[in-house]
Amino acid sequence: MISVQNVHKSFGDLEVLKGVSLDVKKGEVVSVIGGSGSGKSTLLYCINAIEPINKGKILVDDVDVHAKGTNKDKLRQKLGMVFQQWNSFPHMTVLENAALAPRIVKKMSKEEAIEIAKKELEHVGLGDKFDVYPTKMSGGQQQRLAIARALAMKPDYMLLDEVTSALDPELVGEVLDTLRLLAEEGMTMICVTHEMGFARDVSDRVAYFHQGVIAEIGEARQVITDPQNPLTQKFLSKVR
Amino acid sequence: MDYEFHWNVVFQNMPQLLNGAFVTLHVSVLAMLLGVVIAILLAIAKMNNTKFFSQVATVWVEIARNTPALFQIYMAYFGLGAFGIHLSPYLAVLSALVFINAGYLTETFRGGFQSIPSTQYSASKSLGMTSIQSYRYIILPQMLRRIYHPMTNQFVWSILMSSLGILVGMSELSGTTQRLQSLSFRTLEFFIVAAVMYFIITKLVLFGSSLLARRLFKGEI
Helix, strand or coil: CEEEEEEEEEECCEEEEEEEEEEECCCCEEEEEECCCCCHHHHHHHHCCCCCCCEEEEEECCEECCCCCCCHHHHHCCEEEECCCCCCCCCCCHHHHHHHHHHHCCCCCHHHHHHHHHHHHHHCCCCCCCCCCHHHCCHHHHHHHHHHHHHCCCCCEEEEECCCCCCCHHHHHHHHHHHHHHHHCCCEEEEECCCHHHHHHHCCEEEEEECCEEEEEEEHHHHHHCCCCHHHHHHHHHHC | CCCCCCCHHHHHCHHHHHHHHHHHHHHHHHHHHHHHHHHHHHHHHHHCCCHHHHHHHHHHHHHHHHCCHHHHHHHHHHHHHHCCCCCCHHHHHHHHHHHHHHHHHHHHHHHHHHCCCHHHHHHHHHCCCCHHHHHHHHHHHHHHHHHHHHHHHHHHHHHHHHHHHHHHCCCCHHHHHHHHHHHHCCHHHHHHHHHHHHHHHHHHHHHHHHHHHHHHHCCCC
């Protein structure tokens, strides 16, 4: 379980998270929606310990992420992360991208790492791209590579940071289909997203972020189709 | 034009010219290797938060990049000589070239390093890699690709600049050419042959480095 408890986070004078609490159970898919600058992505960076927090606590399987003695590199093996700008490693082939971390972080044998990488690449529909360099692929393919690369580490959780926002519209579908597949397989996910249809259909719960706090959280279909908070109503009427 | 070319004397002295060419290659390879090592240290120092280190690096880079190579060589040969440190012509030219190479390459390395988006680092960290692994497998290989061509340019530049060794009596290709032409008065012939030899040396270096690049980077540049 991921447990976010009253987290505050500032960049200089700007307080981005103003007391956020959120529990995500194993097997649950939670979508986080909200305007830009509302702190959605920052929350993911804080869960993954890429950004430190100023106040509060984040527990991943009862381990305090930001405590002094926590081995963050080890903890991140449990937390797969996919970024808005996919961040594929341009100097490696698709297969090398996916096999690198299992090989050097989990210290698998080369054969084992390649086997697991191939399996995850086939999983996301890149079975015919093993020896291609990522820069030769479309954004949608690179984003699916990023998903496979994270999955090859066998994470318990996936953190997805606006993974379709930088894609051309016709490429959004293939990435969302991949995420749908993961959700059906029972992967625990926190998705920061602007895809309201995806949030409604795939996630169990939806949280609406407004100015650094969760303004509304509830069952996915209910929050998207029948929001209770006037702020959520206003936001949803604008994005539709 | 009634100049009559006499090539015989040049070919008779070929062994000496080749020897000079070897010294040229020798001093520039060494200057490049030492320059790269020092430049890496200076680039790290320049990005370091400790003011002392970054200032030492800045002073080095500024002097190396904004004063003539001739001045550096004179400083190493006559300047240090005035303080009782007498370097051989070879050592004087070597240290001057190392000084300049390090200065220029520091900026190349720093630029290359800063051109790798920080998101590459976040992405590798998010996969559970340690900082050292992130640099070893993700940041440095990409940086090396970007600075490879500027580095070969610097190499060629230092081969050509070593010809200034002529001014402190070094027996590299230019110095040897100068000596032989003054003995034979076949100035034009000797310098034409020397120019061709410089051309061949730099072309060979460029060819070798692009072969190496192809092996290292697998068709990526």
